[in-house]
Amino acid sequence: MKKLALHWQIMIGMIAGVLFGILVSYVGWQGFVADWIKPFGTIFISLLKLIAIPLILASLIKGISDLQDISKFKNMGLRTVILYVISTVVAISIGLAVVNIIQPGEYVSAETVAELTESFSAEGEKRVTAASNQKSKGPLQFVVDMVPQNIFGAASHNGNMLQVIFFAIFFGISMLLVKDEQVKPIKDFFDSVNDIILKMVDLIMLSAPYAVFALLASLIAETTNPDLFLALGWYAASVVIGLVLMMAVYIAAVYFITGKKPAFFLKGISPAQLLAFSTSSSAATLPVTMERVEEHLGVHKEVTSFVLPVGATINMDGTSLYQAVAAVFICQALDFDLTFQDQLTIVLTATLASIGSAAVPGAGMIMLVIVLESLGLPAESLAIGLALIFAVDRPLDMCRTTVNVTGDASVAMIVGNSLGKLGEPHVKNWDDNKEHL
Numbered sequence: 001m002k003k004l005a006l007h008w009q010i011m012i013g014m015i016a017g018v019l020f021g022i023l024v025s026y027v028g029w030q031g032f033v034a035d036w037i038k039p040f041g042t043i044f045i046s047l048l049k050l051i052a053i054p055l056i057l058a059s060l061i062k063g064i065s066d067l068q069d070i071s072k073f074k075n076m077g078l079r080t081v082i083l084y085v086i087s088t089v090v091a092i093s094i095g096l097a098v099v100n101i102i103q104p105g106e107y108v109s110a111e112t113v114a115e116l117t118e119s120f121s122a123e124g125e126k127r128v129t130a131a132s133n134q135k136s137k138g139p140l141q142f143v144v145d146m147v148p149q150n151i152f153g154a155a156s157h158n159g160n161m162l163q164v165i166f167f168a169i170f171f172g173i174s175m176l177l178v179k180d181e182q183v184k185p186i187k188d189f190f191d192s193v194n195d196i197i198l199k200m201v202d203l204i205m206l207s208a209p210y211a212v213f214a215l216l217a218s219l220i221a222e223t224t225n226p227d228l229f230l231a232l233g234w235y236a237a238s239v240v241i242g243l244v245l246m247m248a249v250y251i252a253a254v255y256f257i258t259g260k261k262p263a264f265f266l267k268g269i270s271p272a273q274l275l276a277f278s279t280s281s282s283a284a285t286l287p288v289t290m291e292r293v294e295e296h297l298g299v300h301k302e303v304t305s306f307v308l309p310v311g312a313t314i315n316m317d318g319t320s321l322y323q324a325v326a327a328v329f330i331c332q333a334l335d336f337d338l339t340f341q342d343q344l345t346i347v348l349t350a351t352l353a354s355i356g357s358a359a360v361p362g363a364g365m366i367m368l369v370i371v372l373e374s375l376g377l378p379a380e381s382l383a384i385g386l387a388l389i390f391a392v393d394r395p396l397d398m399c400r401t402t403v404n405v406t407g408d409a410s411v412a413m414i415v416g417n418s419l420g421k422l423g424e425p426h427v428k429n430w431d432d433n434k435e436h437l
Helices: 006-027 030-036 038-065 070-102 110-135 141-146 158-176 180-205 208-222 226-231 233-258 262-279 282-295 301-314 317-333 340-356 363-374 379-390 393-418 430-434
Strands: none
Touching (some): 006 030, 006 208, 030 038, 038 180, 038 282, 038 301, 070 158, 070 233, 070 301, 070 317, 070 393, 141 158, 233 262, 233 317, 282 301, 282 393, 317 340, 317 379, 340 363
């Protein structure tokens, strides 16, 4: 009997995890979930993060060295950056349009503001402090941080992914400037490493349905005071509506530019989307995103190896959209009037902040403080503003990470198509892939 496709297995695991988490919340088994179920989800995320840096190094160096010509790299890099900037501006514009139409801040009462402030002010103050430290380093600090002093030190922490990407690009370009016979052993080495890492992805993905069950069951079991979530329903709805519209933009762009049907695109990328939703981390999902885009969407390796790692680091469309909605919502709830010029400031600041936002859970909220400060929101209101949205940040973080990953995949397809590097999938379905394990 033919087994279910991977995305259906993951979907079943997600639904079962949510239902089990709800059941656990009612019967009081939160301790059991924390001790005996959550660790399996944590191990799964750790395994994906374990191979992220080696995969970026191997695939990016291999992809650039395979180009044979620096001009090809320049063309691909320029198109990638332009598309990422355009998609970020579109995402922020959609977020501003939605939040100005719905005006979710008008539905938040003074009592709700007081309750949320009391519950989450401490967490809000932590984010304000972290953002202050980030801002104090200067506007070009992210450029300085991009260049590592020690590649082994950079590769020892997933938060330094941009430094690893810089080294891999520098290394790959240097290989193009050396004679082929001299670099062939290095190319063969990274080819082999890349193939091994992709096989590790296959092995890790065998446990994906069970891992997402553990992740979502523990998330639901740990959720407290759901009434606060209901109080922020209009805000949450504004973010989700904006994210859905942005997802529609991706699907339409892929269809009209590459000719690939929405069903093909969604089926190919859905396992990565579901993992992004479960883990709230673009970095942890990156190995799966690269495997799906290359083998199931048909984008050549030399494109995926550059576009996707860069996208996981600087292209945060879902996060940018969320920052726009959250900034306006907080200002509405606190009766802080915004002019049209203020909203243009949000577009600029959120675009720049998304580039500096780490590909890890919760990083977007730290960048949100920078956006709010650019609007002139009083310092004493920043922690209160973050407290307003902290209750629903994790589920919305899951949604916006899904959009981030989808945006990376769509840009990879568009860049691949423009360079003639978009072909047919290498693996038709997950069952075919499993036969080789």
